[in-house]
Amino acid sequence: MTSAVWNKLSGFAPFRAFSSAIGIVAGGFLILLLLVAFFAPWITPFDVAAQNLANANAAPGWPHIMGTDEFGRDVFSRVLYGARTSLSVSATAIAISVSVGMLLGAAAGYFGGLFERAVMTVVDLTWSFPDILIALIFVAIIGPGLTSTTFAIAIAYLAQFTRLTRAQIVRLKSETFVEATINLGATPAHVVLRHLLPNALAPVIVVGMLAVGDGIVLEATLGFFGLGAQPPTPSWGAMMSSGTAQLFISPWVIIYPGVAVAATVIAVNLFGDELVRALDIRDRVRS
Amino acid sequence: MILKYSIQRLLMIIPVSLAISVVIFLIVHLLPGDPIDNLIRVGSSPEDRIALTAKYGLDQSLFEQYFLWISQIMTGDFGQAIVLRRPVADLIAQNLPYSLQLGGLAFLFSSIVGLILGIVAWASQKTWGEQFVKGFILLGSTVPGFWLALLMILFFAVNLGWFPVSGARDWTALVLPVLTIGFGGIALVARVTRVALLEVGREDFITLLHAKGLSRPTILFRHLIPHALLPVVTILALRIGWILGGAVTVEFVFGRPGLGSLLIRALGQRDYPVVQGSLLMLALAVMIGTLIGDIAQAAMDPRIREATK
Numbered sequence: 187m188t189s190a191v192w193n194k195l196s197g198f199a200p201f202r203a204f205s206s207a208i209g210i211v212a213g214g215f216l217i218l219l220l221l222v223a224f225f226a227p228w229i230t231p232f233d234v235a236a237q238n239l240a241n242a243n244a245a246p247g248w249p250h251i252m253g254t255d256e257f258g259r260d261v262f263s264r265v266l267y268g269a270r271t272s273l274s275v276s277a278t279a280i281a282i283s284v285s286v287g288m289l290l291g292a293a294a295g296y297f298g299g300l301f302e303r304a305v306m307t308v309v310d311l312t313w314s315f316p317d318i319l320i321a322l323i324f325v326a327i328i329g330p331g332l333t334s335t336t337f338a339i340a341i342a343y344l345a346q347f348t349r350l351t352r353a354q355i356v357r358l359k360s361e362t363f364v365e366a367t368i369n370l371g372a373t374p375a376h377v378v379l380r381h382l383l384p385n386a387l388a389p390v391i392v393v394g395m396l397a398v399g400d401g402i403v404l405e406a407t408l409g410f411f412g413l414g415a416q417p418p419t420p421s422w423g424a425m426m427s428s429g430t431a432q433l434f435i436s437p438w439v440i441i442y443p444g445v446a447v448a449a450t451v452i453a454v455n456l457f458g459d460e461l462v463r464a465l466d467i468r469d470r471v472r473s
Numbered sequence: 474m475i476l477k478y479s480i481q482r483l484l485m486i487i488p489v490s491l492a493i494s495v496v497i498f499l500i501v502h503l504l505p506g507d508p509i510d511n512l513i514r515v516g517s518s519p520e521d522r523i524a525l526t527a528k529y530g531l532d533q534s535l536f537e538q539y540f541l542w543i544s545q546i547m548t549g550d551f552g553q554a555i556v557l558r559r560p561v562a563d564l565i566a567q568n569l570p571y572s573l574q575l576g577g578l579a580f581l582f583s584s585i586v587g588l589i590l591g592i593v594a595w596a597s598q599k600t601w602g603e604q605f606v607k608g609f610i611l612l613g614s615t616v617p618g619f620w621l622a623l624l625m626i627l628f629f630a631v632n633l634g635w636f637p638v639s640g641a642r643d644w645t646a647l648v649l650p651v652l653t654i655g656f657g658g659i660a661l662v663a664r665v666t667r668v669a670l671l672e673v674g675r676e677d678f679i680t681l682l683h684a685k686g687l688s689r690p691t692i693l694f695r696h697l698i699p700h701a702l703l704p705v706v707t708i709l710a711l712r713i714g715w716i717l718g719g720a721v722t723v724e725f726v727f728g729r730p731g732l733g734s735l736l737i738r739a740l741g742q743r744d745y746p747v748v749q750g751s752l753l754m755l756a757l758a759v760m761i762g763t764l765i766g767d768i769a770q771a772a773m774d775p776r777i778r779e780a781t782k
Contacts, residue, residue, distance in 0.1 A: 311493065314759050316715050318722060319736070323752075326740040327503050403617045407722055410619050411737075426620065430726075437627055444620035451615040 202464035203457060209464075212456035219269055219450060226270040232260035234267045235418040243436040253438040255429065261439055264420040265446050271421040272447070275332055275414075276401030279339035284394045286340070287347025292378050292386070294348065295355030305348065313345035321404055322411070330413040332421075338408065339401045350393055354386035354470065389470040392461050399454035406447050422447050479768050486760055490753075493760075494546075497752045498539050501745050509555075510743070529555055531745075542749065552746035554739075561750040564735060569754070572731040575724070576716040578647060579654035584709055586655070587662025591705075594663065595670040596693070606663060613660025622653045622726040639728035650727050654720055658712065665708045669701035676700075703773055710766025714759030 203209045222229065231249070238258030246253040252261035290309075294302040312320060321338035328334035358364055359382070367377055402422075408414040409423020410430075417424065422443040429439030462468055509525050526532045530541060545552060551561035594606035629649060630638040637646045673679065674697060682692050721733025732751050739747035 307489075307492075311489075311496075311756075311759075314711055314714060314763055315756070316721075319733075319755065322721070322737065322740065323500060327500070399615065403615070406617055407619060410617075410722070411725070426623070430623065433623060433627060434631055440620070440623050440627075444617065444624070447620065448612075448616045452611060455611060455615055 199465050200461060203460040205464070206460060208456050209460035212453040212460065215449070215453040216457055219273065219453070222266055223270040223273045226267045230260075230263035230266050232263040234259065234263050234420050236260075243432060243439075245436075246438055252442045253436060255425070255436065255439045256432050261425075261442055264425055265422070265442050267420040268422040268425060268443060268446065269450075271332070271415055271419060272402050272405055272423075272450070273398075275336050275405050275421075276339065276398050279336045279405075280343065280394050280397050280401050282336070282340040283343045283397070284347050284390060287344050288351045288383065288386075288390060290344075291348040291351025291353075292355050292383055295352040295359065296374065296378050296382065302352075306352070309345040309348045312341075313349065317342040317400075317404060318407055321408055322413070325408060325413045330416065332415050332419070335405055335408050335414045339404050342404060343397050343401065346397065347390060347394065350390055350471075351383075351386055354389060355382050358382050358385055388465050389467050392458060392465065392467065393471050395461065396455060396458040399451040399458075402447060402450055402454075406443075475768070475772050478771050482764055482767055486764065489760060490757065491543075493756045494543055494753060495539070497749055497756065498535075498542065501748050501752070502535060502538075529553070542746075546753070551750040554744055554747045556739075556742045556744045557747065561746045564747060565732070565750055565754055568730050568732050568735045568751075571724075571729060572717050572720065572733070575647065575650055575654070575720055575729065575731065576713075578651045579658060579720070580709075580712065580716050582651055582655040583658025583662055587659040588666055588705065590659060590663035591666025591670065592693070592698070594667045595674070595697075606667065610660045610664045610667075613656050614664065616656070618653060618657060619722040619726050621656060622649070622723055625649045625653055626726070639726075646727070646729070650720075650723050650729060653723050654716065658716070661708065661712070662705065665705050666701065669704045670697055673697050673700045699773075703770060706769045706773070707766045710762045710764075710769060713762030713765065714755065715762075717755060717758045 204213050236259065238254070240258065241250075241254055242256055242258040244250055244254040244258070246261075250260050250262065252265060255261055255264070290305055294305040320342045321335075324338040324341050325334050328337060355378075364377065364381055367381055372381075405414055405421070406423030406426070409421045409425075410427045412424075412427050415421035415424045417428070425443040426440045429436070429443075432439060462471055509522060509529075509531070523532070530538055533541070542552065549562065551565065553559070554561050554564055557564060590606050590609065594603045597603050597606075626638055626649065629635050635645075636648050640646050679692065679696065682696060717732055720731060721737060723729075724731040724734045725737065732754060736748065736751040736755070738744075739751065
């Protein structure tokens with residue numbers, strides 16, 4: 187019975203990422219993190235915004251297992267809630283980036299010519315520019331906050347997905363089945379949407395998943411500059427930003443959110459590698 | 474032949490930098506807010522404001538402003554900083570050495586250690602050595618730079634008192650920033666080196682060399698590494714721009730001057746000429762890095778030279 191279930195699940199390729207110890211640990215951590223992010227408002231042991239100045243900068247202990255910050259707020263609760271902010275911002279940003287990047291890359295790869303050259307020149311330029319600078323400039327244009335952080339991250343990674351999609355499309359375009367479809371009289375929209383993009387999807391999604399990790403780091407960095415989540419919304423970067431002033435008094439305010447960022451990004455990378463292996467697309471995720 | 478290719482690539486920089494200057498100019502003028510707000514004294518009249526705006530040419534059309542700016546740059550004049558009230562060229566000249574110092578050292582450090590680690594990982598396949606390097610690569614490419622910088626300050630500067638917490642007074646103040654940037658850089662170089670070695674190692678000619686009975690060190694140093702260096706050099710050249718501009722978080726945490734810090738401060742103050750000038754410098758650095766990478770690749774790989782002829 188169980189083996190029948192297993193066979194069915196392992197027939198679904200992405201699930202095979204769970205077939206190694208690393209895949210189980212990293213994937214399990216990510217699932218747990220998603221649950222925490224989703225249920226954060228109901229599971230934090232303390233109110234994330236409740237101040238208690240009498241108990242400010244308390245060292246980790248009981249009941250505050252990760253200590254309290256300069257306003258006496260519970261760091262553990264805020265780290266849990268921060269998962270919600272970080273994951274939603276980064277995932278939304280990458281979703282935008284992937285969608286726009288796929289359209290741009292597909293159009294560039296399919297139509298070629300001057301359009302392709304124009305798109306790729308801009309893409310190559312932004313690609314070789316540090317992503318933190320691109321994000322900082324765009325936040326400066328739109329103003330600080332979570333919405334502009336989301337768009338800044340989306341723009342910072344747009345080049346990556348445009349390049350990747352274009353590379354896939356160019357490779358697919360010369361395949362016989364695509365040529366056959368074109369010769370049968372299919373419209374460009376039909377060819378791109380029904381044949382090219384679905385076949386280019388797997389590597390783009392996996393790279394997108396890996397980019398969610400990079401997006402979390404970028405979100406934390408913008409938050410650290412005071413440009414991301416505004417108080418009192420807990421975000422891992424913003425917590426570390428306000429913690430810097432108390433670095434020597436209460437280092438735990440900085441250490442734990444940083445551990446959360448690092449652990450999440452490591453888990454994303456490990457699981458991403460397992461996905462690449464499970465889907466057998468190692469040659470295709472590089473652009 | 475390589476000379477001709479280099480000159481061709483060098484000439485390409487002119488149209489590309491003109492295009493970039495337009496983009497930078499437009500971005501800067503998209504910034505909301507007005508540098509005059511930071512300049513004007515409380516209680517001054519609207520006429521004062523108009524006079525100040527005219528003084529910095531902000532009342533002219535975008536088109537005129539752009540041509541004024543670009544024609545001045547041709548003569549080495551980056552304009553006058555509005556809030557800092559000094560020539561932008563001076564500000565850049567003052568901050569650039571700090572960026573070059575930090576970037577250069579971090580670049581050298583991460584290239585050398587990264588290459589060694591990549592080779593170690595390749596040479597110790599399926600042992601703990603490879604696992605160690607892989608773990609290091611994972612950590613180095615995921616841990617946020619600013620957090621690492623804070624931990625370094627906490628441990629090496631506060632607890633052990635070995636290095637200063639911030640500033641740029643002498644060489645001791647360079648150690649922690651170089652280590653912080655180097656950590657990520659080493660991971661990148663080690664990863665690219667390891668993958669390149671693995672890929673070249675699978676080629677037929679390497680199998681042939683093994684079959685001929687050459688020793689492993691000879692194959693590694695005479696045949697594998699020269700071939701595997703190609704992608705490593707490309708990545709390293711791309712990093713030149715990254716290291717100058719991407720150091721901004723590290724400069725911020727350690728309170729160091731530099732191009733990144735200059736840009737951040739100018740962005741906050743809406744100091745258009747400074748933002749334009751420092752962005753243009755960073756873009757130039759990125760382009761020069763890419764250029765060096767392309768030329769190095771062409772010098773090392775005849776296939777690329779042939780393809781672009």
